[in-house]
Amino acid sequence: MADVATSKPELPPAAAEETSSKRWTPLKIIIWAAIALLGGTAWVMLALVRGETVNAIWFVFASVATYLIFYRFYSKYIERKLVKPDDTRATPAEYLANGRDYVATDRRVLFGHHFAAIAGAGPLVGPVLAAQMGYLPGTIWIIVGVVLAGAVQDYLVLFFSMRRGGRSLGQMAKDEFGRIGGAAAIVATLLIMVIITAILALVVVNALGESPWGVFSVAMTIPIALFMGAYLRWIRPGKVLEISVIGFALLMAAIIGGGMVAETAWGQELFTLDRVTIAWGIVIYGFVAAVLPVWILLTPRDYLSTFMKIGVIAGLAVAIIVVRPEISVPAFTEFASGDTGPVWPGSLFPFLFVTIACGALSGFHALIASGTTPKMVEKEKQTRMLGYGGMLMESFVAIMALVAAISIDQGIYYAMNSAAANTQGTVEGAAAFVQSLGLTGVSVTPEQLSQTAAAVGEESVVSRTGGAPTLALGLAQIMHSWIGGPSMMAFWYHFAIMFEALFILTAVDAGTRVARFMLQDSLGNVIPKFKDTSWNLGAWICTAIMVAAWGAVLLMGVTDPLGGINTLFPLFGIANQLLAAIALAIVLAIVAKRRSFKLLWIVALPLAFVTVITVTASAFKVFSPVPQVGYWANHFAFRGALEAGETSFGTAEGVPAMEAVVRNTFVQGSLSVIFVVLTLVVIGFSIAHVIKALRSTEVVDHEDARVESRMFAPAGFLPTAEERELQQRWDAVPDEHKHVGGH
């Protein structure tokens, strides 16, 4: 077949033929066979060969080879059979072009942009905690989960949102399910955002508690951001790259300065803060940052965060390949078959799959994939590279985090990640606790723990839960063997803490703002005045409500006698996966209404899996009789003890601590119930719509009307021969004949 037809005979076609990419040359066959062979060998090394140690390079080969194969074959299959993109059709960036948010953006730039929006601290923390079960369960879930579930979700949500002019997930839910189903989706999203923001903030609090160095350097990001904001406002507007480089240099100075400040007496006095104080600081900061105009704090911080994100992740990838650390963590630890591990309680199924959410399947991405990115896509076929490809990148970040976490000594790992109630917060207590775990070949001495703390410039590394400090230690160990040697260890540790705190605080600001607008929009249905987002009082009230909601959960976690992050982290994963279930339920209904029933399994498979995971995990959290696992079991156990007049129970000493446990488990247990009910409502709506679609014969689609495209761009990173040729023909077309739209 010749060129695909367009309505404008004088223009070249807007879509390239896929001939060379379909042709199998001997060279291509050899390359793909080599990738398959390398991936297969790497999986064998990881899963079957049981040596003393395993080299980290196999994680890189296993993951990258699997990603490449699934990207080339599975996502292509989804594209051809289910998505059916049509490059002769204009994207919203073309037919709604306004030069502002609807801007056709080069695919490589948009990929970086989309990746910076989806990747954050999530894929860095979950895999660290999952390392408690050994490296293999986490590795399999991250890699298999992403290619079959996470990347599929991101790809499909991005594509369908793009076909709908860049509509948000909430609006799509309303279009597909009507008002009640849509409302359930929005309430669930709002609640989930509260819990996710709270737990991310808790990770920062745990990383900064009793750490004057960390507190100083992270606090310095505020004046740095203010300076950047002022520079862009008054000195050189629009010079974003330039100020980002200056900001980055200042950030490095803040890290180095933090080390000096932490050594002085006044520095220790001023910046050694307990965790409750830091939590209050973040609550106040979150409120202020969310009500101030974005140019003052939020946007400059986001520039820094983007800069750090892409730089550090690229640096870590190179470092892992250069250093190739030997891993001594076993494929499975003793905790993989039990349900009372010291890092987080619960059995492998289902809790491993909620502990690692980001990196394998992250519902939050559905909010991003239905936000800015769909408004900037040049060509429909690019959604595969952006949606599916972008998520594969995030998965690789999770693999690197896992490698960093398992490259540290296991004894130190358990000493860092066990609750203070178990370790007493002392090096002796931690050493004794690690001994009491009875793991073969795992032990740590008090001296080792003190030396580690001194090497990274901290008072102590005992019970630094939440994942961030462990990752920072792993990263510091890998990085210093590449750049700087032992004297740079403390710098790299604080560099890693800084970059995690930066992501998280950006997510906290932005999340609070987004949630505030969602709340205003929902309240506006009852009190119309709230719809006016420029009404200051309304904005402040809604911001205060959102901050109070996540702040309460945060403080609850910080003061929790049972260790906070250990009991709350499963809730984070459950919330994120439930959002994924909602997004997949919406996509399922859309696909059914397009009448592609034979391919429904592509969506139904991850949806069924994530539903089983989250419902089972929630059921465990609600009904499990094991107090470490079940919130209500714990709740009633502590209530019973209080009623019996006891003054200490389990690891909680004293009546106030016991009352706190009763209160916290009540909140956590209630949230579990609410989440799962709301999600089941949305899934119920979805199934009802699928059945309705099965019975009818009509194609129902809420897509925007088709507009012929008058521009061209290649679909993948590297253009094919036909694409290159077509591109040259388009380059010869004068600009005024290109693009259909414009407002």
Added chain:
Amino acid sequence: MADVVKRAWGGFLWWARGVTGESKYQAYLDHERRVHPDREPMTERQFWRDEYARQNANPEGRCC
């Protein structure tokens, strides 16, 4: 050789400007010239004030 390095560096700068959003003003100018050649586009300073005001009213999530 120097030419290759120069081109690679130029390409990197182009990419980084796009990812950080610095090239937004240029994209706006291109759009205005193409669609509204009759009206005067905003200056860079005006554009960025307006851009941040837009972002104030349309917050964008950042993932975890």
